[in-house]
Amino acid sequence: MEEKRKQLRIGLAGLGNVGTGVYKNLLKNQDLLSERTGTTLVVTKIAVRDINRKRDIEVPKELITSNWNELIEDPDIDVIVELIGGVDEAFKLISGALNANKAVVTGNKAVLAERGKELIELSEKQNAPLYCEAAVAGGIPIIKAVKEALIGNRIGSIYGIINGTSNYILTRMNSGGIEFSEALAEATEKGYAEADPSLDINGWDAGHKAIILGWLSYGQWLRTEEVSVIGIEDISLDDVAFADDLGYEIKLLGVIRQAKNDERIEVRVSPNLIPKDHILSSVDGVFNAVAVHGDVVGETLFYGSGAGQDATSSAVISDLADAAENINNRVGCTGFVPKGEFGTVLPLSETISQYYLRLSVADRPGVLAKIATITANHDVGILSVIQPEPESSTEHIPLVLLLHDASYGTVQAALKSILELDTVEPKHTLLRVETLEQ
Numbered sequence: 483m484e485e486k487r488k489q490l491r492i493g494l495a496g497l498g499n500v501g502t503g504v505y506k507n508l509l510k511n512q513d514l515l516s517e518r519t520g521t522t523l524v525v526t527k528i529a530v531r532d533i534n535r536k537r538d539i540e541v542p543k544e545l546i547t548s549n550w551n552e553l554i555e556d557p558d559i560d561v562i563v564e565l566i567g568g569v570d571e572a573f574k575l576i577s578g579a580l581n582a583n584k585a586v587v588t589g590n591k592a593v594l595a596e597r598g599k600e601l602i603e604l605s606e607k608q609n610a611p612l613y614c615e616a617a618v619a620g621g622i623p624i625i626k627a628v629k630e631a632l633i634g635n636r637i638g639s640i641y642g643i644i645n646g647t648s649n650y651i652l653t654r655m656n657s658g659g660i661e662f663s664e665a666l667a668e669a670t671e672k673g674y675a676e677a678d679p680s681l682d683i684n685g686w687d688a689g690h691k692a693i694i695l696g697w698l699s700y701g702q703w704l705r706t707e708e709v710s711v712i713g714i715e716d717i718s719l720d721d722v723a724f725a726d727d728l729g730y731e732i733k734l735l736g737v738i739r740q741a742k743n744d745e746r747i748e749v750r751v752s753p754n755l756i757p758k759d760h761i762l763s764s765v766d767g768v769f770n771a772v773a774v775h776g777d778v779v780g781e782t783l784f785y786g787s788g789a790g791q792d793a794t795s796s797a798v799i800s801d802l803a804d805a806a807e808n809i810n811n812r813v814g815c816t817g818f819v820p821k822g823e824f825g826t827v828l829p830l831s832e833t834i835s836q837y838y839l840r841l842s843v844a845d846r847p848g849v850l851a852k853i854a855t856i857t858a859n860h861d862v863g864i865l866s867v868i869q870p871e872p873e874s875s876t877e878h879i880p881l882v883l884l885l886h887d888a889s890y891g892t893v894q895a896a897l898k899s900i901l902e903l904d905t906v907e908p909k910h911t912l913l914r915v916e917t918l919e920q
């Protein structure tokens with residue numbers, strides 16, 4: 483007689499967008515998963531906030547509870563899937579589950595970015611694994627790629643378009659010629675942006691993911707205050723058009739890399755000009771892409787859906803399959819060494835890149851010469867200049883400079899002197915230009 487298949491009993495916390503996808507797709511591919519893992523993956527309890535809410539899918543009433551503690555206290559549940567979001571409640575839930583020696587799967591980048599170090603230490607102490615494939619870039623298997631497939635590499639750099647909403651907005655500004663506010667309204671109408679899109683727009687959704695990638699790549703949990711995060715809310719159509727004239731496209735980019743000459747690491751998120759002929763500039767709409775450079779493998783690129791019910795649930799299910807395989811062979815913590823001490827971060831003022839600077843200057847001879855003298859005094863070279871002919875007689879006209887590689891601190895000092903000139907208006911735009919070299 484065929485041996486009875488083992489079961490992985492799952493407690494699902496959260497039946498919202500992603501939780502619904504996990505429940506639905508586990509049922510859809512149950513036989514396939516059972517064949518592949520040798521284990522039947524079964525949801526045996528679900529915690530939600532409001533048990534009376536009407537759901538998009540049919541779920542047996544007896545599975546549902548409004549108290550997630552019931553999942554942790556149930557001795558028959560092997561693994562808890564945390565998909566409730568937020569930081570404090572999710573931390574209690576995940577740490578409670580690990581303390582009860584249950585494996586945990588989470589898609590929650592915010593709780594990992596804020597409290598990942600504590601959770602990973604607890605996971606190791608309790609010998610209860612914590613999986614988080616869905617927390618970065620949704621359906622793209624970037625966590626597994628970095629920690630498993632690229633384990634033999636020192637990571638030189640990761641450049642990621644890791645927020646679909648902001649990428650959609652910038653794509654529409656670039657290709658549709660519409661302003662930021664109109665593109666955001668469009669993203670909301672199409673269901674790409676959350677009801678409260680602030681974490682997408684201010685860069686922090688990508689910032690949380692960049693912190694997780696920094697941990698995976700360098701074993702260091704950076705504090706949120708150590709990471710420079712700038713959102714896309716101040717990008718104008720003028721900047722998009724000038725970038726285009728210069729041969730670039732503006733993308734919200736997560737940069738995770740080791741400094742060239744020392745051990746310090748750089749983790750930051752900001753709108754960047756990237757070359758139009760680089761493959762990342764063709765990543766449009768809500769899609770995500772992550773370029774990873776390893777010292778052995780060289781350049782690799784991962785592309786796909788960075789969010790959404792089905793894509794994200796695919797990542798959660800892959801973690802559940804790992805949990806099914808590991809359930810009898812437990813190892814806490816699924817990051818890779820070196821282990822998470824707080825690392826040394828390259829201060830923002832020392833980070834080096836090229837820059838795009840858009841100024842508004844008096845339409846008079848000699849202004850550019852004065853600005854060039856200031857940049858030269860700070861040892862910052864000018865790569866190109868755009869000074870469009872004014873369409874009508876106007877006191878101030880735009881002046882766009884592309885500046886050579888320099889530290890952010892040096893460029894800020896030069897900018898301060900430039901803005902002290904009486905021929906230069908205070909309003910300006912300073913963006914990084916990322917050549918995306920390793």
Ligand SMILES: NC(=O)c1ccc[n+]([C@@H]2O[C@H](COP(=O)([O-])OP(=O)(O)OC[C@H]3O[C@@H](n4cnc5c(N)ncnc54)[C@H](OP(=O)(O)O)[C@@H]3O)[C@@H](O)[C@H]2O)c1
Nearest residue numbers: 496497498499500529530531532565566567589590789790
């Ligand atoms: N959406 C995506 O595309 C995506 C992609 C990658 C990662 N993620 C991450 O996945 C997580 C879930 O996202 P989501 O979009 O699915 O969120 P969501 O649609 O807002 O769903 C949240 C779910 O959690 C339940 N919940 C909230 N607080 C609870 C509590 N205290 N006790 C029990 N249940 C509680 C809610 O219950 P009710 O239904 O009763 O309100 C709801 O079912 C987040 O951490 C998010 O960052 C999402």
